[in-house]
Amino acid sequence: MKKLMKAALAACALATSVTAQAAPTKICVFDIVGNVGPMMGAMKDWQTEALGWGLEAELIPYTNEAIAAEDLKAGVCQAALVTGIRGRGFNKYAGTVDSIGAIPTMDHLRIVLQVLSNPQVAPKLTHGSYQVMGIAPAGAAYVFVDDKEVNTLAKAAGKRVAVLEYDETQAKLVSQVGATPVASDITNFSTKFNNGVVDVIAAPLAVYEALELYKGLSPDGGIINYPLVQLTIQLIGKKDAFSAEVAQKSREYFYSNLDRIVAQLKKEEEKVDPKWWVEIPDADKAKYEVLMQEARNLLRVEGYYDPDMLDMLRKVRCKLNQSRAECT
Template identity: 50%
Template sequence: MFTHVMFALSFAVSILISQVAVGLDMTDKQVLSDAAMNPKLDINQRIEAIKKLYPKQWASSELMMRRICIWDIAGRSGPIFTAAQDQKTELMKLGINVEMEAYTSESILAEDLKAGRCDAGFITGMKARTFNKFSGTIDSVGALPTLKHVKLLLKVLAHPKMASKFEKGRYTILGVVPAGAAYIFVNDRKIDSLTKAAGKRIAVLDYDVTQAKLVLKLGATPVPSSLVGAPNQFNNGAVDVLPAPLVAYGLMELYRGMEPNGGIINYPFSQATMQMVAIKDRFPTEVAQLVRESFYQGFDLIVKQLNLQTGEIPEHWWIEIPDKEKQDYEVMMQQARIELREA
C-alpha cells in the first residue's frame, strides 16, 4: 500500500524536472493548463505542458528539494515510513533530493505542515478533514459500505473536473488511498448493540467534536484521545469501546484489549483512508491532478497490500449482530453524517 503511495509521490515530483521533448506549440496559459489536465492526451504531452506553464519554477537544473512528512505510529521503523524510504533511491536517480521525516504524532505533523516545515504530509482521512472538508468526508461513518464503493468514488474524484474540490485555501490533496474498513472493538461481547453501549467509555479523536456528540447521544462517555493513544487506552482497559481500522488489530495488538471476553462487531461502520495533503504553491493544480490519477491507478495493488498487512482475524473474535441492530446503526450513522455536513 505505502510503496505505491510513495511511487505516486515520486512520479509527481519527477514530472516537474522531466526533460521529455514533445513538440507542443502552445503559449497561452489556459491552453497549456487544459492540455496538462486532459487525460486523453499522452502523458508526455501533459508533462511538457506543465513545464511550459511553469518555466521559471522548473527550468533550473538544480536538484529539487521536497520535505515529505509521513505519519507512522511506529515512527521510522514502521511500515509506512519504511516503504517511503525504499523509494528514496529511485527519487535520487531522478535527480530529486527528498527529505523524508517520520512522525508518530499526527497532530504535530499537521502543525508542521501548516507552518510550512513540510511540503506535503501523509495523514489519515479524518485528520485531512481539517485541511479539506470535501476529501475528509470520504471517511464519514456509513458513507461507503464496501471497498467497491470506495473505488467507484475515487474513480470519479480522479477526473480533472473534480480538481477544484481538492483545493482549499493554501492546501491541495495530492491523493487518497484506502486504509481498510473500520470496525468497533469491544472489551466485552455483551456490548453488541447501541443500547448496551450506554454507560460505557468510548474512545473518540480529540479533534473531532462530531464523534463526541455522537457518543453522548448513545448515553456513553466519550474519552478524547489520539490515534496512538486510543489503542493503548483500549489495551489498558481505560476505554471499553474502540472504533478502529481492521489493520490495527495486529499493528496495535488490539487482541490484548479484547482478552478474554471481548470481540469485534462484524459490521463495518466506515471505510478509512490515508490522504496526501500538500501546500498548493509547491504542487500546482496540474501536477496534483497527475498524482491523483496515479493514486487511483494503483488502487487494486494498494488493496492487495492492505489485505496482506491486515492478515487473518481469528474467527472467535467476531461478534455477529442481527439485521435489526444493523438498521439501528445505519440510522445513527445517517444522523452523524447530517451533523458533519452542517458542522
C-alpha cells in the same frame, strides 16, 4: 582583476541559487510504526515515481500525526501524509470521504477514489493554501469492545469510548448513544483500550497486530462485524509548493496503486483471530444504517461534513444498490 572578481561572485551566486532550487521537497509521513512501517514503504515508491515528474522528495517519518500536521502548517514540510479525518481540517470535501457510514464497502470506495482522481474534480481538492495530492484506503473501521455482550447501542450506554480529540463529530455521536467519550489520539487510543482505560474503540483491522489490540480484547472482548466507516490516508500539500500538473499526477498515481494497497490491507486483516468476531442481527444493522444517515445529515447542517461530498457518496451508494430507501 575586478571583472574576474565580479565573474567569480556571479558564478558563486548562481551556484547557490541552483543548490537552493535543487533542495529536495520535504514530505512529512505519518506512520504509527515509523520508518519501517507500511505507509513509509508506500511513500518510498511514490518518491521514486515522483522523480519522473521532476520532483525530488525527502520523506520524514512521524509516529505522531498531530506533529506531522502542525509541521505542514509551520512550513517544516511542503506536504504531509495524514489520516482523512485529520485531513478534514485542510480540505473538508476530501475529509468527508471518512464520514460515518457513508461508504459501506471497498467497492463503493473504489468508485469514489476513481472519481476523485479525475482532473475535473481537481478544483474541489484545493482549498485555501492546501491541495489534496492523493487518497488511499486505510481499511474499514470496526468497533472493538472489551465485553462481547456489548453488541447493541443500548448496551453501550455508560461505556467509556475512545474518541479522537480533534474530531468533534466522534464525541457527538458517542454522547448520542449514552456512552462516555474519552478524548484520545491515534498515538494512545489503543494503549487506553489495552490497559482498560476505555471499554470501546473503533479501529481498522489492519492495525490489529501492530497495536496489539488482542490485549484489550482478552479475555471476553469482541469485534462487532459491522464496518462503521471506510478510513483513508491523504497526502496534503502546500498549493504553492507543487504545480497543478504534479498534484494531478500524484492523485492518479495513488489511484493506480489502489489494488496493491487493498491487497496489503487484506494481508494485515487476515491476522485477526476469527474467535473475536461478534455477529449482530440484520434488523440491528438496518437500525444502525438509519442512525448513521441521521448523524450525517445533522453533521452536514452543523458544518462538519461537506454537502457536495455527501451528495456524491449517496449517488455511489445508490449506483450499487438502488433498493436503498434513500434512493427513491
